[in-house]
Structures are given as structure tokens and as C-alpha cells.
Amino acid sequence: MLTTTLSFENMHKHGELMVNLLRARKQSFIVQNNWDLPEVAGMEYDQYDTPASSWIAVHEGERVLAGVRLTPTTARCGMYSYMIRDAQKGMLESIPITLLYDEAPIDPNILDASRVFVARDVPAEDRTEVQTRLMKKLIDTAREMEAKQVLGLVPAIWPRWIRRLGLFAEAAGPVMLVDGAPVQVARMDLSRTHH
Template sequence: GCYSYMLRDAQRGLLPNIPEYILYEPAPVATHVWEATRLFVTKNEPAERRLIIQAKLIKAMANAATQQGATHVIGIVPAAFQRWMNRLGLSALPVGPKLNISGDHTQAAVMYVAGQT
């Protein structure tokens, strides 16, 4: 089909709800770079529980990606991602502008996962 992965497809204008300028640079196409989507925890959970869920989610994602040979994971995350990445002892960099998508304050980011699990 015409689809590849969400961030790249958005840049190609295939996803009407995500702007083409979601990333500062062209979306990577490499076997060692994976995309993770929907890294959000419902706001219905209490803040303390959300932090626990986020930590488990991110660490499990990083572990699974690393086991399959990925070194980096790219995705749309909450705009405050750097705060919670620091809490987890992981590193990530913003790779796109802060945006409001469907009422959520988001930003594309890439996380280095090799050797961090």
C-alpha cells in the first residue's frame, strides 16, 4: 500500500490530522529506528499512578526495541516528555515542534534505547 509509518506518512501528507511539518528533518527510514505511537496514559488515572504506568510502558518499549535490534525509537509523545524521560534515566531529543493534536500538547521525539534498558 501507500502507507509506511505514521510520522513519515504525515510528512508525505497522507494523514490529514497530523501536519506535514511534524518533524524538523525527513523521517528516518532505517531498520535500527523504530516508531512507537500512542505513548500516552489516560488522564483518568491519578497522577501518581500515571507516573508508574509511564515508567513501565517506556522501559518495556525500550527493552523490546533493543531486543529486536533497534537503537532508537521515534514517536509523538506528550510535550513534557523530557521531564519524565529524565526521571527514568533515559535520554531523548525533540525532533519536531510542539503541537496541539486532538487537544493533546505533543511533540515528536527520538529516544536512544541501545544500552539503556
């Protein structure tokens, strides 16, 4: 099992991994969660998949087991910034504007984590290892990007598995339903994380 951080600068070195990550996102978000998201050629994508973002894949060869997208909160592409901020500004119909307790930050030391998933076909006995590898790579990549915090719109069960992984995070907004799934914004303080 490997973890790889992909970017526009390095994705050409990793064969079909980026394509397979977007295919795994389609399976997770469109097929399983029944979310109304853009897709083409079997891949899910959106306006935040730009050169400003990086993507982490946990994979066995080309088979993607889990993934997440990281975007600086300073990112801009046309009228869009990053998912959590744009949702708070009312630009995303499917996510309530009340997703954060405070105003969405624009800070070079804070990253937005979105499109977090673990493939449904990952066996129960392997899920903790897959989650651990995903979070460890997220932390390592965030630190390489000089981030101090990560904000993420994640499944509302995050407190259960974040503690199990020995990480520190706190709720940054209320639990809410997005397309029928309970989600919540969580904030991870990397200075309190020792992985």
C-alpha cells in the same frame, strides 16, 4: 501490575488483552481527547495496526493502564508506511507535515512509537510507576527488535517525565497542536539509555 508485548504471533495467548488495549485507546484518544479516529465495537484502530506492529500494554489483569504501538520504519501496507513518515508526506490531515526537523527515516534500526497513552483513571501516585514500566518494556522490546532508536509522536510534556525516568531523548521536531493537544516528535537513542 504487568507489562506485556503483544504481536499478531502471540496475542492469542493473552486472552482479551489486545481487545482491551484497543478499548483503552478509544477511551484515551476518542472519548477524552475527542480525536476523530476509526472505531468499531468500542475499539480504536487505524491503518498502522498491522502484523508489522507490536503493542505494549501495562495492565492489572485485563485492565489496561497504559500502552504504545511500535512499528518498524521499514513497514509498508498498501500506500502507508508508518505514522510519522506518512504525516510528513501529507497523507494524514490531522498531523502537520512540519512535524520533523529532518526527513523521516526508513531504517531497520529505527522504530516508530505511536498511540502512547496512560489511562486518565490511573491515580496520580501510580503514574510514575506506570510510565516507568511502559518505557522499560518499550526499551526492552525495541532492543529485541534490534532497534537503535525510537521516534515517537508523544505529548509535549515528554521532557518532564523522560528525565524523571532517567532516560535520554531529544526533540526531533517542533511542538505543535494536533486536535487541540500539544504534541512533539521525540527521538530516543537506545545506546544512551541504560535501562
